[in-house]
Amino acid sequence: MPAELIDGKQIAAGVRAAVTRDVEAFAQEFGGARPGLATILVGDDPGSAIYVAGKQKACKEVGMQGFNFPLAAATPRVEVVELIERLNADPDVSGILLQLPVPEPLDGVELTGMIDPRKDVDGLTAISAGLLAQGREGLRPCTPQGVMALLDAAGAQLEGAEAVVVGRSNLFGKPMAQLLLGANATVTTCHSRTRDLAGVCRRADILIAAVGRARMVQADWVKPGATVIDVGMNRTEDGLAGDVDFDAVKEVAAAITPVPGGVGPMTIAFLLRNTLKAARLQRPAAAVA
Numbered sequence: 001m002p003a004e005l006i007d008g009k010q011i012a013a014g015v016r017a018a019v020t021r022d023v024e025a026f027a028q029e030f031g032g033a034r035p036g037l038a039t040i041l042v043g044d045d046p047g048s049a050i051y052v053a054g055k056q057k058a059c060k061e062v063g064m065q066g067f068n069f070p071l072a073a074a075t076p077r078v079e080v081v082e083l084i085e086r087l088n089a090d091p092d093v094s095g096i097l098l099q100l101p102v103p104e105p106l107d108g109v110e111l112t113g114m115i116d117p118r119k120d121v122d123g124l125t126a127i128s129a130g131l132l133a134q135g136r137e138g139l140r141p142c143t144p145q146g147v148m149a150l151l152d153a154a155g156a157q158l159e160g161a162e163a164v165v166v167g168r169s170n171l172f173g174k175p176m177a178q179l180l181l182g183a184n185a186t187v188t189t190c191h192s193r194t195r196d197l198a199g200v201c202r203r204a205d206i207l208i209a210a211v212g213r214a215r216m217v218q219a220d221w222v223k224p225g226a227t228v229i230d231v232g233m234n235r236t237e238d239g240l241a242g243d244v245d246f247d248a249v250k251e252v253a254a255a256i257t258p259v260p261g262g263v264g265p266m267t268i269a270f271l272l273r274n275t276l277k278a279a280r281l282q283r284p285a286a287a288v289a
């Protein structure tokens with residue numbers, strides 16, 4: 001029997017609707033103040049410009065403020081640093097997102113590290129990563145949070161389950177493994193040096209692929225009845241493809257995300273959720289949403 005399709009578009013719409021309600025409640029509680037997201041876009045990469053425009057549009061749709069700071073590709077490091085420091089100190093700015101990658105010679109890791117951890121809505125600073133590793137309250141990267149929400153919506157049982165994450169990036173693979181561990185799964189992280197990758201994947205009750213290689217995960221890598229989450233976004237001659245061979249794997253898995261329409265829509269939904277959470281973290285008297 002073909003797998004159940006996990007509809008990321010619909011689940012993300014539900015998250016956005018909840019954020020819209022919570023933003024209204026925030027504004028009522030704090031005299032009309034609204035959470036605000038500042039995006040910094042350095043250079044003129046068209047793909048990055050589309051991503052940033054999408055994030056700004058999404059902010060307005062949920063009733064948040066959006067501030068975009070486009071900078072020329074040749075902007076000196078010191079000017080980017082000054083902008084981050086100014087935004088760190090601005091009470092109207094709840095969250096700061098530096099769109100990555102930044103053009104050379106700028107260092108995206110260094111610059112991201114200068115964002116106030118309470119405004120780190122991408123969850124990429126060393127403080128945010130450390131808080132996650134220790135299981136303490138903090139801002140988590142958006143895409144792994146989105147995957148947790150998809151697993152929840154699909155009714156996946158995480159406690160005691162074998163979870164395999166293919167990919168170990170700071171942006172996705174590592175925080176994904178931490179979140180699964182926090183949910184009491186038994187977690188294996190794979191990467192380019194993993195021996196017998198197919199064999200390790202076959203053990204998984206929950207299989208998550210975030211590699212960047214079109215249709216790498218084959219049907220015979222998947223345990224019958226597994227839940228398969230495809231994070232990959234690869235541009236191919238026949239359009240956008242995930243890291244999972246969807247048509248074959250859907251005949252083996254119990255549930256699977258499509259590409260597009262699976263993980264992708266969840267990322268912006270959780271950026272909005274993080275911006276609201278950041279706004280609350282900056283109001284010490286209030287509870288975190």
Ligand code: NAP
Pocket residue numbers: 143166167168169170171172173190191192193194197210211212213231232233234263264267
């Ligand atoms: P990344 O930083 O390039 O990391 C890729 C990971 O895959 C690395 O850990 C690498 O291992 C591993 N890998 C590469 N080739 C492999 C192989 N043959 N076998 C096993 N592992 C292999 O990428 P990323 O930022 O995590 O993104 C991964 C994919 O997810 C991309 O397609 C990206 O576009 C997509 N993505 C989508 C969203 C979304 O919102 N939908 C968000 C984030 C990422 P090593 O560490 O050993 O090099």
